[in-house]
Amino acid sequence: MKEKTKSIRHGQKGFTLLEILIVITILGILASLVAVKLMDRPGEARILKAQMDIQTLETALKLYKIDNAFYPTTEQGLMALVEKPSTGRIPTKWREGGYLEKEVLPKDPWGNDYLYLSPGVNNRDFDLWSYGADGEEGGEGEDGDVGNWTK
Numbered sequence: 712m713k714e715k716t717k718s719i720r721h722g723q724k725g726f727t728l729l730e731i732l733i734v735i736t737i738l739g740i741l742a743s744l745v746a747v748k749l750m751d752r753p754g755e756a757r758i759l760k761a762q763m764d765i766q767t768l769e770t771a772l773k774l775y776k777i778d779n780a781f782y783p784t785t786e787q788g789l790m791a792l793v794e795k796p797s798t799g800r801i802p803t804k805w806r807e808g809g810y811l812e813k814e815v816l817p818k819d820p821w822g823n824d825y826l827y828l829s830p831g832v833n834n835r836d837f838d839l840w841s842y843g844a845d846g847e848e849g850g851e852g853e854d855g856d857v858g859n860w861t862k
Contacts, residue, residue, distance in 0.1 A: 729774065736770045736812075737761050754844075754853035757820035761841045761857040764817050767860055768792070768825060768839055771810040778804045782829045782837050789816050789827045789839075821846065821858075833860035 712816045740784050742761030776782050779802035783791035792810040796802065808814065819825055819841035831838035840858030843850055850856065 714756075730778070732770050732774060736767050739766050739770075740812075755842070757853060757855055760820045760862070761843075763856065763858050764819065764825065765813075765839050767817070772837060772839070774810050775802070776836075778802070778806055783827075783828050786826065789825060792816065831860075832842070833858065 740763065743760050749839070768789060772782055781800060782800075783796060784799045787796040790796075791802075793814050793816055794809070795805040811817075811830060817825070821841070821844050823841065823846055824844070826840050827837060829837040838858060838860065840856055840861075842848055842856055843854045845854040847854075848856060
């Protein structure tokens with residue numbers, strides 16, 4: 712009886728880091744969608760959506776680094792998450808299908824591209840941000856910048 716129990720435990724496997732990160736990303740996306748629908752303040756909802764998108768992109772960038780031991784360069788940009796870079800430092804273990812669901816880069820809630828800088832100025836590895844509703848650096852409220860260094 713002990714041998715049977717022992718063999719069952721031995722055959723069990725845990726979750727991989729990749730699976731856990733994917734689940735966290737999916738939960739983040741769902742939370743952002745629910746928050747946008749439930750909030751009665753569209754400006755705050757857009758800021759929250761931008762924060763959730765940035766978290767999703769951060770997770771994808773970390774997965775990229777796990778596979779390739781480095782982050783994409785600024786020149787390669789976030790596009791390296793959906794298409795294998797062909798210039799600069801070429802990743803040897805780039806994940807087939809990319810690092811984002813639907814293989815497309817999200818736009819910020821105001822219709823602009825998210826910005827990426829590696830290495831970062833505000834963070835050691837990379838900065839990831841949106842300029843907000845006005846599309847310009849600085850500002851307050853909905854016009855304020857939303858980045859991976861702000862809360």
